[in-house]
Amino acid sequence: MKLVQRDVPPRTAWALEQAGVPPLLARLYAARGVVAATELDDGLAQLLPPEGLKGIDAAALLLADAIEQGRQICVVADYDCDGATACSVMLRGLKLLGARPDRLGYVVPDRAIHGYGLTPAIVDLALAQPKRPELLVTVDNGIASLAGVLHARAQGLQVLVTDHHLPALVDGRVQLPEADALVNPNQPGCPFASKALAGVGVAFYVLLALRRELRTRGAFAEQPRLDGLLDLVALGTVADVVKLDANNRRLVAQGLKRMRSGRAQPGILALFSAAGRDASKAQGFDLGFALGPRINAAGRLADMTLGIECLLTDDPERALDLARQLDAINRERREIEAGMRVEAEARVDELVAQFGGEPPAALCVFHEDFHEGVVGIVASRIKDRCHRPSFVFARGADGLFKGSGRSIPGFHLRDALDLITKREPDLLAKFGGHAMAAGATLRDASIDRFDAALRRVAEEWLNSEQLARTLQHDGPLPPGAATPATTRMLDEQVWGQGFEAPLFCDRFELISQRLVGEKHLKLRLRAGGAGGELRDAIWFGRTEHLPDQVTLAYRLSLNEWQGQQKVEYVIEGASA
Numbered sequence: 001m002k003l004v005q006r007d008v009p010p011r012t013a014w015a016l017e018q019a020g021v022p023p024l025l026a027r028l029y030a031a032r033g034v035v036a037a038t039e040l041d042d043g044l045a046q047l048l049p050p051e052g053l054k055g056i057d058a059a060a061l062l063l064a065d066a067i068e069q070g071r072q073i074c075v076v077a078d079y080d081c082d083g084a085t086a087c088s089v090m091l092r093g094l095k096l097l098g099a100r101p102d103r104l105g106y107v108v109p110d111r112a113i114h115g116y117g118l119t120p121a122i123v124d125l126a127l128a129q130p131k132r133p134e135l136l137v138t139v140d141n142g143i144a145s146l147a148g149v150l151h152a153r154a155q156g157l158q159v160l161v162t163d164h165h166l167p168a169l170v171d172g173r174v175q176l177p178e179a180d181a182l183v184n185p186n187q188p189g190c191p192f193a194s195k196a197l198a199g200v201g202v203a204f205y206v207l208l209a210l211r212r213e214l215r216t217r218g219a220f221a222e223q224p225r226l227d228g229l230l231d232l233v234a235l236g237t238v239a240d241v242v243k244l245d246a247n248n249r250r251l252v253a254q255g256l257k258r259m260r261s262g263r264a265q266p267g268i269l270a271l272f273s274a275a276g277r278d279a280s281k282a283q284g285f286d287l288g289f290a291l292g293p294r295i296n297a298a299g300r301l302a303d304m305t306l307g308i309e310c311l312l313t314d315d316p317e318r319a320l321d322l323a324r325q326l327d328a329i330n331r332e333r334r335e336i337e338a339g340m341r342v343e344a345e346a347r348v349d350e351l352v353a354q355f356g357g358e359p360p361a362a363l364c365v366f367h368e369d370f371h372e373g374v375v376g377i378v379a380s381r382i383k384d385r386c387h388r389p390s391f392v393f394a395r396g397a398d399g400l401f402k403g404s405g406r407s408i409p410g411f412h413l414r415d416a417l418d419l420i421t422k423r424e425p426d427l428l429a430k431f432g433g434h435a436m437a438a439g440a441t442l443r444d445a446s447i448d449r450f451d452a453a454l455r456r457v458a459e460e461w462l463n464s465e466q467l468a469r470t471l472q473h474d475g476p477l478p479p480g481a482a483t484p485a486t487t488r489m490l491d492e493q494v495w496g497q498g499f500e501a502p503l504f505c506d507r508f509e510l511i512s513q514r515l516v517g518e519k520h521l522k523l524r525l526r527a528g529g530a531g532g533e534l535r536d537a538i539w540f541g542r543t544e545h546l547p548d549q550v551t552l553a554y555r556l557s558l559n560e561w562q563g564q565q566k567v568e569y570v571i572e573g574a575s576a
Helices: 008-019 023-030 058-069 081-096 120-127 144-153 198-217 227-239 247-262 266-274 284-301 305-311 318-352 376-384 411-423 446-460 483-491
Strands: 001-007 073-076 104-107 135-139 158-162 169-172 173-175 181-183 363-366 392-396 402-407 427-431 437-442 470-473 502-515 521-529 533-540 547-562 563-575
Touching: 001 023, 001 563, 008 023, 008 120, 008 437, 023 483, 058 135, 058 158, 058 181, 058 198, 058 376, 073 120, 081 104, 081 135, 081 198, 081 227, 081 284, 081 305, 120 144, 120 318, 135 198, 144 158, 158 198, 158 318, 173 470, 181 198, 198 227, 227 247, 227 284, 247 284, 266 305, 284 305, 284 318, 318 363, 318 376, 318 483, 363 376, 363 402, 363 446, 376 392, 376 402, 402 446, 411 427, 411 437, 411 446, 446 483, 446 521, 470 563, 483 547, 521 563
Parallel strands: 001 470, 073 104, 073 135, 135 158, 158 181, 363 392, 533 563
Antiparallel strands: 169 173, 392 402, 402 437, 427 437, 502 521, 502 547, 521 533, 547 563
16 A cells, blocks of 8 residues: 655645634645635535526426425435435425425335336336325436336326436437436536535425525415435435535535534434434544444345435434334344455455456456345445455346446546447446446346456556555644544544545554454554654554554544543554
């Protein structure tokens, strides 16, 4: 691993300091592209206005008419955390804005049975509901649902698509579904400045526009507040690992404030409890690694209805019961994942040996016993381990090979799948996704054929520098800064994808090292030579011992025990 220090523009850091930003934060923000203190204002007034989203006025008119006419609305969700939170936001928001509860419903696909998105089968599922819908509203899906939208409209339904994924490509050209209205910052011609909105963010913006439309119609004696939905927006945004640009950071910051103040939805607070986390100290890490996985587990192994109902209920006791069920499913997911990782890593070791000790440019793994709901997580683990674009496949309930992939910077996974389809038109039945994550179903039964096709693209697109594992850090921690106060200050900020949490780097002398729990390395470190401060550290998942003198990249963590707070270093990388 190569440790690379982020560049800090000195004038920018100085300007941020002059604007009142603490020196350490000024340095960290400047290294992440912040150029003015106004970018750090997380007030709601600083959010980008909804008017910038193409199609949002048509969406607002469609929904306002449906509410006024008492029409039956069915939300079509997705089976991940972004989709679950987006569904909850849309349903809660429509109710706040005047939709009758008995005129609202939702459906969510079963990953194993229906697949992803607004398929014709999901339209039929919606039509089979006790109350036949008149308007379908997709959240976090629909942009590539060409056949599903056509089927819905043929059945006399109106369709509003709200999504953030990339549109479908047909014969190399973008093709949009023929919906009555479509809102997606990534559709052609949309001028909205933030292309990184998650599906839940798009849903929230549609509600903002709907409120404005209803206000002009005189629908409110007192305008409903929608900021009470921002805890759900924050959870979905972080869990979907979208880039935390300035607008997304504001959405997440507002949601975290609600959680810390105890004003979150009962389901959010229940998930904190089930995960053993303290909502009053909520941070982005909790959303991405504690709450998000518990919601996602329902879509992977069971029924995402559990996750959506947890987020929809206003009954704290029911929320806690559902959260505990989600926690149990997540524990099961971990067990399945552990077994799959052993098999997958054994296959990767074989590939590395075949390629002379270095992994090939891209990796593809399959095993008959793999669970299709967990392949994405395992692909992410392999990508992290080998720093290669990685796909993991399982055989679906329908007998087809279904895979999920994760990528590295410089390799746009969805575009790679598009190129594979052009070169081998009979290989993929369908595909979709983003630059860093994508899914594919094989029409041809040959995993080896897909493996070779993906590897060929990776060899063409990636150079040796891109294939080298690097870890960016923020340089040494200032003397005396390893304190509980500094750690709390850093924890209170919004960090995440594209705006990574601080990672410091120093040279250390190892005083002691030992294994704990058979798979983690516990360290005692001295910084700055003889007489330097002694620090405790831990490297999770590391079993190999380190040399006596070593350069370590680490983040600060605050341990609390019997009322005492102590700073610990969590190691993320090393070089000799």
